[in-house]
Amino acid sequence: MHHTIEVLNLRFTYPDGRIALHKIDFVIAPGEKAALVGPNGAGKSTLILHLNGILMGEGEVKVCGLSLAKENLGQARASVGLVFQDPDDQLFSMSVFDDVAFGPMYMGLSMDEVRLRVEKALEAVGMEGFEGRVSHHLSGGEKKRIAIATVLAMEPEILVLDEPTAGLDPRSRRRLINLLKELPMTMLVSTHDIPMVAELFPRMITIDEGRIVGDGPTKEYLQDQAFLVGHGLETAVPW
């Protein structure tokens, strides 16, 4: 059991010179579920892309105890499942089967094993029997669940999701939250959905303008109205 995410002194500058991340530091313990919150443009997605080496900044990123470097990217990508915000980016194949099988195929598994993985992954997200469907014709909620299945099929130890509930209707959102609740992996989820954070994630990491401005128990931060307003996270509940 070493399913940790360790980010040490990470900095990243965009090609145009804009600084996206200043000195990011955090450690997520095995099995821990943490939320990553912050306003648009705070650097959440940029940070997430560092966790499996799509982007490489200065500083150190360790996943499962493995320090990310060019030589071990393949291994890191097998252990970190990254779910992108727009399922149309994640589902690039012609059929649901091809998409879910993509990761396992590149892991060099046998065809029988791949088929088994696809079946298990689709079952886990409640989308059995969708293998032959074309991704383009699915609804938003269905696409999202298939996108998660494409990552589950690799049986990653760490799951990283970028705004999983964005654009979902309440029922699809509820299904997704229940799904995330059941999944046993170490999890880091970037989101604007504060009610979901309150329900699912005991720990909340807040970033704003490329810096970590808060990291600790979700309950405490959600009661600190000045903090929420200060970082654009206030969630008025007028009803």
Added chain:
Amino acid sequence: MHFNLADQYHHRESIVHGLNPRVKVLGVVLYIFAVGLLPEGEWLGFLLYFLFLIISYQLSGLEFFFVLRRSLIALPFLLAAFAIPFTTPGDEWMKLPIIGWTITETGAIRFASIVIRAWLAVQAAVVLISTTRIPDLFWSLSALGMPSILVSTINFMYRYLFVLADEVLRMLRARSARSPRLPHKPKPPVLWEGRVAGSMVGSLFIRSIERSERVYSAMLSRGFDGRVLVKRKFKMKQTDWIIMVAVIAFVFMSQGLIHLR
């Protein structure tokens, strides 16, 4: 609203639907070559190849008018052959009323032959795409040895064509929503409207590039390393061999008969 080209015939069952897609692709390519090789004015030959198509409709359960409608898609390309009846040298056959252009007999025959060949070829292609699911079609291209980089390019094009079309649709809708017209007020200048259309194309281009980068990241995240993996999907069955041999025999015998006569 989504753009949707899913075919209502894809999920039917017939001998043709059940064929190995490789056989269908090879057969159709062979058929199109053979149609292209038919000499001008070889009406019996054209009829023979048309009968071949009719048999394939029968075997695949496609309706003739469905294929006919679909085959009209190639009509605009025939404009390229439009000048032929007037420019081919030969005996005068008829004069167009009013404009007074003359049509030569060889020209008319050549034009009719080109139209028929094109129409037969397109119908064969329509049968192929109406009875083969698109993923299987792409699979068979790579199974037939088409370079995987080409196959995946077509694959991505097909996958994202619809996403792009949806995006265009949304942009057009957003434009119409903000294009009010008040009575007694002048329309905006055409040049300005042109500039708007131009910048829409430009932003579509940028969005596509950005999307391609995100898609590539998503592929890398799941272990993509530059190789394109092809799964084994279909095995050749007995019917596949029989149909394959039948198509090859038909093409070679008919071509032999026509050209040696």
